Amino acid sequence: AQKVTQAQTEISVVEKEDVTLDCVYETRDTTYYLFWYKQPPSGELVFLIRRNSFDEQNEISGRYSWNFQKSTSSFNFTITASQVVDSAVYFCALSEADRDDKIIFGKGTRLHILP
Amino acid sequence: EPEVTQTPSHQVTQMGQEVILRCVPISNHLYFYWYRQILGQKVEFLVSFYNNEISEKSEIFDDQFSVERPDGSNFTLKIRSTKLEDSAMYFCASSAGDNYGYTFGSGTRLTVV
Numbered sequence: 001a002q003k004v005t006q007a008q009t010e011i012s013v014v015e016k017e018d019v020t021l022d023c024v025y026e027t028r029d030t031t032y033y034l035f036w037y038k039q040p041p042s043g044e045l046v047f048l049i050r051r052n053s054f055d056e057q058n059e060i061s062g063r064y065s066w067n068f069q070k071s072t073s074s075f076n077f078t079i080t081a082s083q084v085v086d087s088a089v090y091f092c093a094l095s096e097a098d099r100d101d102k103i104i105f106g107k108g109t110r111l112h113i114l115p
Numbered sequence: 116e117p118e119v120t121q122t123p124s125h126q127v128t129q130m131g132q133e134v135i136l137r138c139v140p141i142s143n144h145l146y147f148y149w150y151r152q153i154l155g156q157k158v159e160f161l162v163s164f165y166n167n168e169i170s171e172k173s174e175i176f177d178d179q180f181s182v183e184r185p186d187g188s189n190f191t192l193k194i195r196s197t198k199l200e201d202s203a204m205y206f207c208a209s210s211a212g213d214n215y216g217y218t219f220g221s222g223t224r225l226t227v228v
Binding site: 033035037043044045047050091093095097101102103104105106107108 | 146148150156157158159160163171204206208210212213214217218219221222224
């Protein structure tokens with residue numbers, strides 16, 4: 001069965017600090033996709049990244065970076081030099097590559113960036 | 116950039132009333148989904164729809180829920196007799212398959228009073 005665990009319920013850091021959000025997943029499939037979404041106070045889901053299970057390369061996009069390690073079933077997300085606008089709930093999610101493509105979300109990590 | 120459009124953005128309804136949430140998926144997408152997020156909780160899968168039929172549904176998607184693609188563009192979620200616990204944000208999503216182009220709408224906040 002699919003499962004996504006985000007052990008950190010809430011994190012607070014001071015602006016300009018780096019912060020890492022943890023994500024551990026479970027799946028029986030060899031082909032799957034991992035996602036991170038940002039949910040600001042306005043409520044919409046903002047897509048951040050989609051990663052195929054066959055691509056273990058780490059990715060960097062501006063201040064964001066992702067570390068995918070199949071050996072530990074983890075897909076962690078780091079924000080470098082955090083800003084107040086990064087304050088949001090961040091969801092890690094998993095989709096197994098079957099016909100349905102449903103996405104299973106973790107419970108989310110609420111990130112507070114303090115000025 | 117193509118968008119998934121949901122209307123209304125906020126709906127208030129009385130308990131026991133029927134409500135229809137509307138979505139316009141991205142035009143060349145083939146797979147359609149509804150998700151629900153109760154306030155402060157995680158986003159939960161409700162149902163997936165492909166080739167004019169439900170392909171998978173969760174335990175949450177019981178007999179009071181139904182989905183329909185009445186024409187070539189709209190995808191609707193109907194809740195037949197709303198309960199207080201149906202209050203949530205409902206997200207529509209669509210994809211082209213293999214998770215390609217998976218896109219969420221901005222959500223409809225349903226409040227049942």
